[in-house]
Amino acid sequence: MYVRPFDPWSSSLCTCPPKYTLNVYTGCDHACVYCYITSYIPHAFRVREKKGLLGRLEGEILRLKRRDENALVALSYSSDPYPTVEKSLGTTRKVLKLLARHDVRCLILTKSDIFRRDIDVLKNMRCAVGVSVTTVNEEKAGILEPNAPAPERRIDALKKARDAGIPVYARVDPIIPFYTWEDFEMTLEELSFVSHVTVSTLKLRPDSMRRMKAKFPELMAKLAPLYRERIGGYLYLPRNLRLDILREARRLVLEKGLTFGSCREGYVSWPTCDASHLVP
Numbered sequence: 001m002y003v004r005p006f007d008p009w010s011s012s013l014c015t016c017p018p019k020y021t022l023n024v025y026t027g028c029d030h031a032c033v034y035c036y037i038t039s040y041i042p043h044a045f046r047v048r049e050k051k052g053l054l055g056r057l058e059g060e061i062l063r064l065k066r067r068d069e070n071a072l073v074a075l076s077y078s079s080d081p082y083p084t085v086e087k088s089l090g091t092t093r094k095v096l097k098l099l100a101r102h103d104v105r106c107l108i109l110t111k112s113d114i115f116r117r118d119i120d121v122l123k124n125m126r127c128a129v130g131v132s133v134t135t136v137n138e139e140k141a142g143i144l145e146p147n148a149p150a151p152e153r154r155i156d157a158l159k160k161a162r163d164a165g166i167p168v169y170a171r172v173d174p175i176i177p178f179y180t181w182e183d184f185e186m187t188l189e190e191l192s193f194v195s196h197v198t199v200s201t202l203k204l205r206p207d208s209m210r211r212m213k214a215k216f217p218e219l220m221a222k223l224a225p226l227y228r229e230r231i232g233g234y235l236y237l238p239r240n241l242r243l244d245i246l247r248e249a250r251r252l253v254l255e256k257g258l259t260f261g262s263c264r265e266g267y268v269s270w271p272t273c274d275a276s277h278l279v280p
């Protein structure tokens with residue numbers, strides 16, 4: 001099955017409404033230092049095509065539509081629908097055309113700007129498009145997300161989508177204390193044209209902890225000792241610090257007149273944590 005019910009690993013802090021996920025590719029070459037998928041996908045930073053996906057997907061979509069006419073399919077939560085190779089392969093574009101033909105509701109999330117190419121398809125779908133931007137500081141983003149297009153390009157593409165009438169949202173995710181949190185207001189300012197912002201604080205697994213320590217020894221000397229609380233297989237910041245960040249992030253987002261969501265924090269989100277309310 002390519003289209004699967006979204007499974008937040010039984011996280012007690014997940015507040016997602018029911019939805020399905022579809023990963024067009026296996027793996028993601030953006031190679032973000034903090035990435036979570038490396039803990040359960042072997043060679044996660046090497047992108048692989050899914051042989052047979054396009055041949056089998058239409059049947060799955062027809063069955064899904066019979067079960068639930070309004071099912072929402074999210075692209076993609078364990079990869080990115082727009083890895084570098086999508087420029088030449090165009091598989092996500094073909095998938096979108098298939099979803100559009102069957103009028104499937106769709107929630108896109110990416111750390112790329114390649115979706116600009118697909119605005120002609122997206123504007124005729126029941127969808128919302130989001131970009132993930134941890135910081136608008138280009139230097140920091142280049143270290144954190146070495147192979148992803150620069151934040152400015154992601155944001156520019158999202159503005160084009162907004163101009164085409166597509167509902168747009170952003171994820172400032174993850175917020176890293178003492179690092180990207182310092183840029184949060186500046187990042188939010190650049191994203192203030194979206195309708196909804198979802199945030200989350202940095203959560204760590206053993207492998208992402210190792211990568212963070214290797215890349216940011218000084219930062220992690222301060223941060224690592226704080227990560228003692230384990231929730232659903234992830235290490236979290238202490239609850240008080242986490243809630244302080246979330247409360248302040250929410251205040252700043254609401255001040256801009258946007259709606260606010262938080263991801264796997266068990267914290268208030270309205271109307272939804274994941275922006276799915278934007279999908280018509």
Ligand code: SF4
Pocket residue numbers: 028029030031032034035036037078079080111145
């Ligand atoms: S874009 Fe997402 S899936 Fe891809 S490497 Fe970064 S965090 Fe992982």
